[in-house]
Amino acid sequence: MSDGEPLSLLDVLGAQFPASSKSSLRKLLESGRVTVNGRPARIAKQALTPADRVVVLPRPRESTPEWPLPVVYVDEDILVIDKPAGLLTSTVPREKRPTAVAILRDYAARALPAARVGLVHRLDREASGLLVFSLSPRAHGALKAQFADRTAGRSYRAIVRGRPRPDRGTIDASLAEYVDGTVHPSTHNRHAQSAITHYELIATTPDRSMLHVRLETGRKHQIRVHLAGMGHPIVGDTLYGGPAADRMMLAAVELTLEHPAGGRRTFSIEPPFTL
Numbered sequence: 001m002s003d004g005e006p007l008s009l010l011d012v013l014g015a016q017f018p019a020s021s022k023s024s025l026r027k028l029l030e031s032g033r034v035t036v037n038g039r040p041a042r043i044a045k046q047a048l049t050p051a052d053r054v055v056v057l058p059r060p061r062e063s064t065p066e067w068p069l070p071v072v073y074v075d076e077d078i079l080v081i082d083k084p085a086g087l088l089t090s091t092v093p094r095e096k097r098p099t100a101v102a103i104l105r106d107y108a109a110r111a112l113p114a115a116r117v118g119l120v121h122r123l124d125r126e127a128s129g130l131l132v133f134s135l136s137p138r139a140h141g142a143l144k145a146q147f148a149d150r151t152a153g154r155s156y157r158a159i160v161r162g163r164p165r166p167d168r169g170t171i172d173a174s175l176a177e178y179v180d181g182t183v184h185p186s187t188h189n190r191h192a193q194s195a196i197t198h199y200e201l202i203a204t205t206p207d208r209s210m211l212h213v214r215l216e217t218g219r220k221h222q223i224r225v226h227l228a229g230m231g232h233p234i235v236g237d238t239l240y241g242g243p244a245a246d247r248m249m250l251a252a253v254e255l256t257l258e259h260p261a262g263g264r265r266t267f268s269i270e271p272p273f274t275l
Contacts, residue, residue: 010044038264055262077139085128129252153256157271159249160232167201183221
């Protein structure tokens with residue numbers, strides 16, 4: 001944008017897409033694909049300054065029945081799925097059990113040969129919820145960097161035994177993985193890694209509570225071990241002392257990240273369980 005009289009959002013889009021009619025640009029705004037400074041913008045008359053950053057996000061591909069896992073969002077750069085509980089995200093090459101990344105790569109090899117399904121982060125097998133995969137080389141590096149730099153936001157719902165006190169707080173306890181694959185708090189193990197979890201009470205019954213949980217770091221079993229360490233293990237997480245249930249009551253329900261094409265995006269789903 002140049003200095004001078006303030007321009008409207010429609011004026012800026014018109015300069016970016018001179019071949020498009022105003023009607024087409026208004027439809028573009030209505031579609032939710034335009035962001036100003038990372039926030040969705042839909043008002044054509046919105047006044048802008050030279051410092052404002054306008055980004056038009058790529059057109060999403062239509063989700064098709066052929067995708068073998070539930071798709072929340074997909075375009076040419078990223079794929080966001082709702083991973084079912086009980087499905088591994090990924091594992092060692094000789095693992096015979098199905099994994100999300102193997103299922104998606106097999107599908108892409110047959111139906112979308114140009115796509116390159118890249119692993120970005122993981123969810124525990126027993127947990128369900130939002131996972132993002134890259135579909136292009138530029139997306140893979142950009143997404144991996146966000147998780148490494150802790151700029152990607154991850155929020156969860158969990159049902160735990162009892163009621164945490166206080167109702168909200170931060171758990172800052174380093175974690176170390178043992179040879180049997182379990183994870184434990186540790187202050188002296190040289191392999192221990194910093195782990196920070198934020199939680200907030202949403203609802204409670206006499207014996208259980210639903211929590212909103214936000215990760216600052218993303219260690220293996222982090223939420224499960226931190227909550228169990230408070231004396232409030234996740235329902236269904238028998239590995240760390242939780243009451244038995246049909247499934248582990250932990251789900252990734254919100255994921256916020258910078259789209260590789262520009263603009264910060266938030267994806268969300270409803271929790272698959274209730275208190």
